[in-house]
Amino acid sequence: xxxxxxxxxxxxxxxxxxxxxxxxxxxxxxxxxxxxxxxxxxxxxxxxxxxxxxxxxxxxxxxxxxxxxxxxxxxxxxxxxxxxxxxxxxxxxxxxxxxxxxxxxxxxxxxxxxxxxxxxxxxxxxxxxxxxxxxxxxxxxxxxxxxxxxxxx
Numbered sequence: 001x002x003x004x005x006x007x008x009x010x011x012x013x014x015x016x017x018x019x020x021x022x023x024x025x026x027x028x029x030x031x032x033x034x035x036x037x038x039x040x041x042x043x044x045x046x047x048x049x050x051x052x053x054x055x056x057x058x059x060x061x062x063x064x065x066x067x068x069x070x071x072x073x074x075x076x077x078x079x080x081x082x083x084x085x086x087x088x089x090x091x092x093x094x095x096x097x098x099x100x101x102x103x104x105x106x107x108x109x110x111x112x113x114x115x116x117x118x119x120x121x122x123x124x125x126x127x128x129x130x131x132x133x134x135x136x137x138x139x140x141x142x143x144x145x146x147x148x149x150x151x152x153x
Contacts, residue, residue: 015073017042019102020063020083022055023109025130034130036109037063038102042076045101047142052131057082109137 018039025034037059038050049066053059060082075091076098077083083092096103139145 015071016048017074017076018048018067018070018072019099020060020075020077021099021102021106022080023106025134032127034127035059036134038105039063039067039075040102040105042074042098042101045105047105047138050135050138052127052134055082057085060086105142108141109134 019042020037020039023036023038025036033054034052035055036050036052039048040046041048048070049063051059051062051066053062064086073091074093075083075087076093077087078096078099079094083094136147140147
């Protein structure tokens, strides 16, 4: 399936400014890598969308598809080749200077969710549980959503 990505972007300087990055984690053992691709609002630091996958470009494509309704103007990202391959040059600003908020969000996730720490005996046994834990944390911590556990247990 071919995804038309370039229509997701507004003119540079217009639309929403976002920071994008990817964060490594694993489930079961370190050979089962999981990458969290996500985008946050550059001004507020609020997450806009996230996708789990590998480091392949197709997961950035999925993230960009989720961002289409937001009319993205400027994207701040690191120097990963996926960003320069998929995002128009006039909309992309690379480097660590403008990605401090999303890097801080990585630290929050790793501090609050023990299974995301690199050197820990805590880990998820399945990909499904790993995605659920991280996704629920983002929903609860960043958006203040409450979960009625009586419906789950």
